[in-house]
Amino acid sequence: MSTADLILTNARVLTMDPDHPRAEAVAIAGDRILAVGSAAQIWALAGPATKVIDAAGQTLLPGFFEGHVHVGLGGADLTHLHIGHLHGAEAVGKAFRSFAAANPGMPLLMAQEAHYGILDKPATRHDLDAMIADRPIAMMSPDLHTVWANTAALRAAGLLNGAEMPHGHEVVMGDDGLATGELREFEAFGPLIAHAGEGRINLGIATGEEPHPRPTGAERAADKALLLKGMMHCAAHGVTSLVNMDGNRYTLELLAEMRAERNLPLRVKVPFHFKPHMGLDALDRASAMAAEFDDDWISSGFVKMFMDGVIDSRTAYLLQDYPDQPGHRSEPLFPPERFDEIATEIDRRGLQIAVHAIGDGAVRTVIDGYQAARAANGARDSRHRIEHIELIDPADVPRLGALGITASLQPPHAPGAMDFPLQPTLSRIGAERWGDAYRCRSLAEAGAHIAFSSDWPVADVSVLRGIAAALTRKPYDGAGDERLSLMQVLEAYTAGGAWAAHRDQVTGTLRRGLAADLVLLGGDIEATDPREIPALGVSLTICGGRIIHDIGMLA
Structure with missing residues (x-):
């Protein structure tokens, strides 16, 4: 058997392999799992250049498989204002104004996690105008299916006077013949996202089509x-x-x-x-x-x-x-x-x-x-x-x-x-x-x-x-x-x-020959009160044999 490039030992290994559910150590060679077994078995695969990580009893698992995520939208979300912890127009407005001051060149000030009752009433463009009127601002619901925009944002996106939308997508209109500010579903607020410069990443979920002209x-x-x-x-x-x-x-x-x-x-x-x-x-x-x-x-x-x-x-x-x-x-x-x-x-x-x-x-x-x-x-x-x-x-x-x-x-x-x-x-x-x-x-x-x-x-x-x-x-x-x-x-x-996801022949369990995708937690998850599990944290993430997140295990 080959020599290991990396060994993780003294771990509580939960393999997710029903035939061999537990182990003490894992050996990695290149981008694959070389072996899973006892500390003694795996230590025998060490060579002069092998890196060794002592997990000190922490839980080692297959890398987590995120089966439903919007990673580009998430990347954009990390640059936005987050208001899920706030309640009421005064608190939301204060957060918007602070965010606006810190981002003077941002074409759209987008707030995320605006739960449906955040203003204690159905939000309108007038509510958001009272917070900021001279720059486009908008709030996205936590489910990503509704946006509320101020007048400046609706005007910038060409939605103030309404717009024809496919079935299931709606620019909600008011009795005055203008948009109320509520935009339901992806194509309705798509023009707003495009104005923010994030339209290309949003296109797959909004229309399913390709960007045109092709970005370069x-x-x-x-x-x-x-x-x-x-x-x-x-x-x-x-x-x-x-x-x-x-x-x-x-x-x-x-x-x-x-x-x-x-x-x-x-x-x-x-x-x-x-x-x-x-x-x-x-x-x-x-x-x-x-x-x-x-x-x-x-x-x-x-x-x-x-x-x-x-x-x-x-x-x-x-x-x-x-x-x-x-x-x-x-x-x-x-x-x-x-x-x-x-x-x-x-x-x-x-x-x-x-x-x-x-x-x-x-x-x-x-x-x-x-x-x-x-x-x-x-x-x-x-x-x-x-x-x-x-x-x-x-x-x-x-x-x-x-x-x-x-x-x-x-x-x-x-x-x-x-x-x-x-x-x-x-x-x-x-x-x-x-x-x-x-x-x-x-x-x-x-x-x-x-x-x-x-x-x-x-x-x-x-x-x-x-x-x-x-x-x-x-x-x-x-x-x-x-x-x-x-x-x-x-x-x-x-x-x-x-x-x-039809990826079980690649990853998802810790077995010899599968991809070296692993996550090392910051403690023993089985001995942790469920309420305290988030505090364990992630010590190490390895994908394809490469360490892509490390809080100092190799220091």
């Missing part, structure tokens, strides 16, 4: 800088692989350039984003992306879609009326018959499907479409996914396992579990449905594959905070306990995420 020079460099900023932030939290849930060919090209420049720290998977305005022939682009980008570092091979919006803005598609708005259920972005046709064609091409579905109506529509695809094409190892599943009808719970559907869930999203407030979400679901909301254990027990993620920048990308949220979440009144065990949660953030 400084523009490409700026976009790569945002991707790198986002990836390094993820690496600091132990992430070694991610699924970038917004994307296009341009995103893949940027990643390929970063790899050629030896500046790609993480493994990234990028979808083709299919939008309602597209015809089936658009899937030729998805097939081309899958064929051209398919290696251990950069891959595609799947199609992302949105079936609905979010509960807080009442754009999630429900099977029953919203309790606080009788007669309103919203609508699916794809009529069921059309989604069946699209899903069948995607599946026929051998591509994976991932669909954002929040409401129980949207979830059922997606399940029905996957069932139609299987009936038409036959069963295969498709691993089709449903993203979020914040509300599900009890009759649909067992269907995921039966059809081999992955439940791609985000523990930080459940109101009250981490940063999201209980209201208005729970009121809009209705107390009688709380038992059907944010289900996890019941989906797993019914046979669904589970993958956990953050949806950053919707929620904090910190995996340790997500683990704590998953383990400490309190049941809603009348609802069951939806928590999984610690080992199940860790699997969902590692092996489960890799499996859900």
